[in-house]
Amino acid sequence: MATIIDGKAIAARIRQEISRDVTTLKANGITPGLAVVLVGEDPASKVYVSMKEKACADVGIFSDEHKLPANTTEADLLALIDRLNNDPRIHGILVQLPLPKQINAEKVLEAISPNKDADGFHPYNVGRLMIGKPTFQPCTPYGVMVMLKETGIDLAGKEVVVVGRSNIVGKPVALMCLQQNATVTICHSRTKDLAAKVGQADVVIAAVGQPEMIKGSWIKEGAVVIDVGVNRVGEKKLVGDVEYGAAAERASAITPVPGGVGPMTITMLLYNTVESAKKR
Ligand SMILES: Nc1nc2c(c(=O)[nH]1)N[C@@H](CN(C=O)c1ccc(C(=O)N[C@@H](CCC(=O)O)C(=O)O)cc1)CN2
DSSP states (O other), X not given: OOEEOOHHHHXXXXXHHHHHHHHHHHHTTOOOEEXXXXXXXXXXXXXXXXHHHHHHHHHTOEEEEEXXXXXXXXXXXXXXXXXXXXXXXXXXXXXXXXXXXXXXXXXXXXXXXXXXXXXXXXXXXXXXXXXXXXXXXXXXHHHHHHHHHHTTXXXXXXXXXXXXXXXXXXXXXXXXXXXXXXXXXXXXXXXXXXXXXXXXXXXXXXXXXXXXXXXXXXXXXXXXXXXXXXXEETTTEEEOSBOHHHHXXXXXXXXXXXXXXXHHXXXXXXXXXXXXXXXX
16 A cells, blocks of 8 residues: 655645744845735635635735736736736735636736746746756646655656646646656647556656546556646545545555645745745
């Protein structure tokens, strides 16, 4: 049976360190500030944004909340970002995704100053990640890498299979694993014989957004399974992208959902904000 990689516990430990850093910064007259922008009423986004606000309060980060109606125009959102870029109290800016259809998300992410890009989504920061000189790293993949490190999993020479090619998880996590000298395969909806590809992996990173799409029987004996998916099934139940019970019987280590990668995402957002405050 697999070791369960406890994201909540790892996140709690790192948040204590962040809290200590915030205390030191405040003693030096700097209060780290994070602007959190939510447009619309997406229920999951509302939950994530309130989790971010609470996490900021817990570690002493000033959170500047902007909740805008669903019909906000792109121009109004860009004007707000411009103000936040020039606000000295703010060291990190995040715009919760997804955005309503009338707003071009790429344009919005590019408008955030690369120096305040706590989500690591600006093309400048994406480019720096690509060349192995990261500044702000996107929070979910960064959290995955920290979890692997904290669990003592060395990626050098390992076969890593990433399932999913999104800009916010699949592509960056693949680059980060490559940077750690893993041999990386990125799979997606057009990949042929996904089961065989997954079956070759020493480390599987599932970020496809489909409930339990990756079957436990595909997992190689002793592989490490990192499940990035957070899928709501029915009223209350959350499941990952991996068939957890069956995968746990074959894996050497596995992340649960909830309580795995999710808590690390917000922790790395706090980390990025504090690092940004330290730089200035
Ligand atoms: N601007 C951004 N938008 C989005 C990001 C992001 O990193 N930046 N990622 C996701 C959503 N997300 C953060 O925003 C996020 C997802 C999940 C969790 C989390 O802690 N999940 C818990 C379960 C929580 C629940 O009960 O729903 C877990 O897995 O244990 C945190 C943050 C898309 N948008």
